[in-house]
Amino acid sequence: MIQHRRRGSKVTQSQSGRCHVISPHHHQVKPCSYKYHTHTQTNSTHLSINTQDKARQHKAASTPHQRLQTLRSRKKERMGRAPCCDKATVKRGPWSPEEDAMLKTYIEERGTGNNWIALPHKIGLKRCGKSCRLRWLNYLRPNIKHGDFTPEEDSTICKLYISIGSRWSIIAAQLPGRTDNDVKNYWNTKLKKRLLGGRRKDRRQGAPASNELDSANDGDRPLSASAMERIQLCMQLQEMQNPLQLWQPNRQVAAAHSDNNSNSNNSGSFNVAVAEQGQSSPLNDQHLSGHPQQLASPPSSANVVTIEAELQELLYSATTTTTDSVVTTQQGDVDWWSYDHQKGKEAPENCWDFTPRTTSVFQDYTSVVYDM
């Protein structure tokens, strides 16, 4: 079965049910993470999922929140979903300078009219409204910063990611001029590799490697890649604090959650709980209240200091304790990762020692609860 997907890509489904994308660029077949129905749905009509699967899906949704989401999902399937635009007539791909100028000029003169969908028609652009919005927000909007991230921005991104996860819009809101897309790309292409890759060598000495972590989690409750990354980061911090207690429960947090997690199963899986209750956080509480079932108690200030120090050590040691994975700065990057205490200097404002305005956010740090 072959269905055409965007920009000439072809999607196939193997006998195992796994999808593959035949890239027109690389001319390679590679595994595809798309859910199969997204490949085959046409005109917003989802492939029917059989009733037993739905019942299983609903039963598997253990929490009331998950069950609610399942029900909403099914409702959507019944309703269908109208496309936001006619994809046959809408132009896609990179924006031309002329299109940019048209969009920018119109919005600067008349605003968006609070209706992105109607905007391209008003302007005369053959673009999807969503595409116009994205182009404006990520590129054309005034005061957008492009190019290298400053060390302080790096610091803020890392801390917030460990604290609240992949909520890029919230993280970007703390970085004036940066867009969530920029921050997301920067994390995925640079920061993540620096943090997660910097200490990989240490794991060879008894600690589970990242792929072992993945395989150890092949149970019934898959974790998102984001959650896994955060677990890895926390594990690395734990490992540094006490290498012999790797994979041991965070007793303090686990105790705090013993009541809340009483309904969890004993199948060897573990839960990730995110503390998001900072009192003085500049973040919008509305944004942080999305997963009430995952809330955890805020850590003590002593723990915050410890974690922050360990994070700093993690980053610095990544450049000093490894030999074959030394972090090298690329052309145009600021060489702050290799800032060295041996130089006998105080940490600059843009270093981890510096406490930015997001300190209170960092207090909502991630805690990992192992329910094994």
Next chain:
DNA sequence: AATAAGCACAACCGCCAGCTT
């Protein structure tokens, strides 16, 4: 020099929440 592999980033996608009809 040719090719493969990796990187960076703009753009696209589906999902979801909130609002309106």
Next chain:
DNA sequence: AAAGCTGGCGGTTGTGCTTAT
């Protein structure tokens, strides 16, 4: 209450460019 629409979000892909072999 149901149906439909829109904006916002995070995950993922496509593709040009660079680097490695």
